[in-house]
Amino acid sequence: MKMITAKNLSKVFGGFKAVDAISFEVEPGEIFGFLGANGAGKTTAMRMLCGLSRPSSGEATVAGFDVYRQQEQIKRAIGYMSQKFSLYDDLTITENIRFYAGIYGKPGRFIKEKTSALLRELHLETEADKRVGSLPLGWKQKLAFSVAIFHEPQLVFLDEPTGGVDPITRREFWNLIYAAAEKGITVFVTTHYMDEAEYCNRVSIMVDGRIEALDTPAGLKQHYSAASMNDVFLQLARKATRSAD
Amino acid sequence: MRTLRFILQKEFKQIFRNPAILRIILAMPVSQLFILPWAADYETKGINLSVVDQDHSPVSSRLLSKITASGYFKLASYPSSYRAAAAEVEKNQADIILQIPAHFEKDLVRQQQASLFLAANSINGTKAVLGSAYLQSILADYNNQLRQEWTPFPRMNAEARIQVLSANWYNPRMNYRFFMVPGILVVLVTMIGCFLAAMNIVREKEIGTIEQINVTPIRKHHFIIGKLVPFWVIGLVVLSIGMFISWALYGIVPAGSFLTIYLFSGVYLLAILGLGLLVSTVCSTQQQAMLVSFFLLMTFILLGGLFTPIESMPNWARWLTRANPVAYFIDVTRRVILKGSSLRDIMPQLLTMLGFAVLLNGWAVLSYRKTA
Numbered sequence: 001m002k003m004i005t006a007k008n009l010s011k012v013f014g015g016f017k018a019v020d021a022i023s024f025e026v027e028p029g030e031i032f033g034f035l036g037a038n039g040a041g042k043t044t045a046m047r048m049l050c051g052l053s054r055p056s057s058g059e060a061t062v063a064g065f066d067v068y069r070q071q072e073q074i075k076r077a078i079g080y081m082s083q084k085f086s087l088y089d090d091l092t093i094t095e096n097i098r099f100y101a102g103i104y105g106k107p108g109r110f111i112k113e114k115t116s117a118l119l120r121e122l123h124l125e126t127e128a129d130k131r132v133g134s135l136p137l138g139w140k141q142k143l144a145f146s147v148a149i150f151h152e153p154q155l156v157f158l159d160e161p162t163g164g165v166d167p168i169t170r171r172e173f174w175n176l177i178y179a180a181a182e183k184g185i186t187v188f189v190t191t192h193y194m195d196e197a198e199y200c201n202r203v204s205i206m207v208d209g210r211i212e213a214l215d216t217p218a219g220l221k222q223h224y225s226a227a228s229m230n231d232v233f234l235q236l237a238r239k240a241t242r243s244a245d
Numbered sequence: 246m247r248t249l250r251f252i253l254q255k256e257f258k259q260i261f262r263n264p265a266i267l268r269i270i271l272a273m274p275v276s277q278l279f280i281l282p283w284a285a286d287y288e289t290k291g292i293n294l295s296v297v298d299q300d301h302s303p304v305s306s307r308l309l310s311k312i313t314a315s316g317y318f319k320l321a322s323y324p325s326s327y328r329a330a331a332a333e334v335e336k337n338q339a340d341i342i343l344q345i346p347a348h349f350e351k352d353l354v355r356q357q358q359a360s361l362f363l364a365a366n367s368i369n370g371t372k373a374v375l376g377s378a379y380l381q382s383i384l385a386d387y388n389n390q391l392r393q394e395w396t397p398f399p400r401m402n403a404e405a406r407i408q409v410l411s412a413n414w415y416n417p418r419m420n421y422r423f424f425m426v427p428g429i430l431v432v433l434v435t436m437i438g439c440f441l442a443a444m445n446i447v448r449e450k451e452i453g454t455i456e457q458i459n460v461t462p463i464r465k466h467h468f469i470i471g472k473l474v475p476f477w478v479i480g481l482v483v484l485s486i487g488m489f490i491s492w493a494l495y496g497i498v499p500a501g502s503f504l505t506i507y508l509f510s511g512v513y514l515l516a517i518l519g520l521g522l523l524v525s526t527v528c529s530t531q532q533q534a535m536l537v538s539f540f541l542l543m544t545f546i547l548l549g550g551l552f553t554p555i556e557s558m559p560n561w562a563r564w565l566t567r568a569n570p571v572a573y574f575i576d577v578t579r580r581v582i583l584k585g586s587s588l589r590d591i592m593p594q595l596l597t598m599l600g601f602a603v604l605l606n607g608w609a610v611l612s613y614r615k616t617a
Contacts (some may be wrong), residue, residue, distance in 0.1 A: 102251030
């Protein structure tokens with residue numbers, strides 16, 4: 001079974017085609033990079049796949065469920081980390097974990113055991129009862145990612161998870177992503193950092209609402225005879241006629 | 246049910262960690278009940294009276310001292326002509342002009358009757374109407390007094406007179422605080438309920454956590470119940486604080502049962518929280534939510550009979566008040582607290598309120614969308 005299938009998936013706001021008939025597939029266990037300039041339609045596409053936004057036309061399934069009719073089943077199967085920081089600043093680390101795990105219906109013992117394992121892994125044991133608002137941004141992001149996959153989803157959507165974070169923390173963040181992928185969680189990630197694109201198994205590049213290229217990083221570099229993903233991206237993104245955001 | 250427990254835990258923790266909310270819960274009932282009942286009453290005092298006394302007789306000066314002794318009027322000026330008095334009104338220094346014409350006493354003695362002239366500045370309608378009414382009753386009283394003094398044998402006076410005595414039921418001394426305090430309790434519960442609920446959900450929209458919630462398999466009604474219950478409890482707590490203050494400060498003890506008050510308030514809070522919820526589903530920022538709920542509550546409260554009786558509103562406005570939950574609550578609290586109405590007496594209002602609660606919450610649940 002494919003983890004994600006999209007066929008001519010579109011979203012139109014008024015007369016504006018935010019996402020213009022995109023088609024692609026994501027294999028289970030893959031780290032799939034979803035690239036594009038600001039305003040290319042990445043977040044809109046991702047919101048449709050998460051069941052947050054209804055597609056205007058086209059077809060798509062996520063974890064085998066239809067995006068029109070089975071949104072609640074999709075929500076059970078996925079994790080999601082949005083651009084906006086989504087933990088509660090006025091709750092402690094453990095309280096945030098407990099709340100999100102609780103609304104996914106996870107049993108109390110599971111929450112307890114996994115929380116202490118997670119805190120050990122993130123070296124946050126001493127901060128467990130501190131309010132999230134007092135943590136530095138890098139820690140918050142790592143925590144938000146860990147909360148997004150706490151309920152052990154099949155697939156996690158990450159919308160620019162490393163925005164505004166220093167290179168060391170970004171590297172640590174990607175170690176978490178790799179660890180999640182090793183556990184069998186499919187990762188669907190958008191980013192603006194081209195070094196991060198190199199970490200992905202496959203990468204798609206969106207320009208003006210369409211997917212212009214989709215291949216492994218090595219394949220893309222060969223096809224566009226570019227030295228780096230950065231060059232690939234620049235070649236494609238220069239074609240854009242839409243202004244950013 | 247388990248999900249609900251997690252949501253409720255989270256909501257209560259957040260509320261108790263928010264110093265602003267705690268301050269509002271305590272400060273609002275205290276300040277409103279301490280200040281408003283003393284200041285916002287209908288009694289008009291300190292009316293500035295300008296007297297044009299062209300008679301300068303013992304009768305006229307006795308009249309003047311009787312008027313100033315009443316405590317409602319201040320003798321603002323004592324001009325010699327009506328024109329000068331009118332100028333005082335122009336300058337906003339006088340509210341009412343009383344003109345005592347020359348030969349007032351003489352006419353009264355010789356012809357058994359005399360006229361006075363009274364003019365009121367109606368820019369402040371209440372002051373003008375009440376002021377002239379007070380003044381007229383003082384004059385009538387003075388008139389009787391004179392008549393008794395000048396009739397040699399009052400008992401043999403053949404003139405029959407009907408005197409109307411009135412008794413004020415449920416508030417025998419016409420204490421305005423008894424009338425205002427139940428209304429203020431209503432305003433308190435309404436503002437706390439509607440504002441806090443609306444602001445809370447919109448805040449989640451602003452900080453972006455609502456999206457994280459919407460991407461979970463959470464059930465809509467769980468989320469909404471989880472949001473409503475804490476504010477429902479807070480509303481009842483504020484009501485209790487308010488009733489305690491009205492007892493401690495004004496000695497107001499409900500004539501009816503507490504059970505009736507709490508039952509009706511409980512249902513009313515559901516309705517008003519539903520309204521707050523509805524506001525939050527259409528607004529995307531706390532500012533918008535604040536303005537929209539302010540507009541709604543302002544209208545509801547002003548049309549709710551707190552300051553002006555509904556009975557004296559025009560017909561169309563009276564029809565409007567039937568769709569105004571605040572009007573029912575003001576009416577019911579006054580009845581139960583002052584008159585001692587029982588649960589059976591207020592059953593029609595209770596059922597209507599239940600209808601409002603179902604309607605508003607149902608509407609809110611329908612318009613809250615996890616998928617845009």
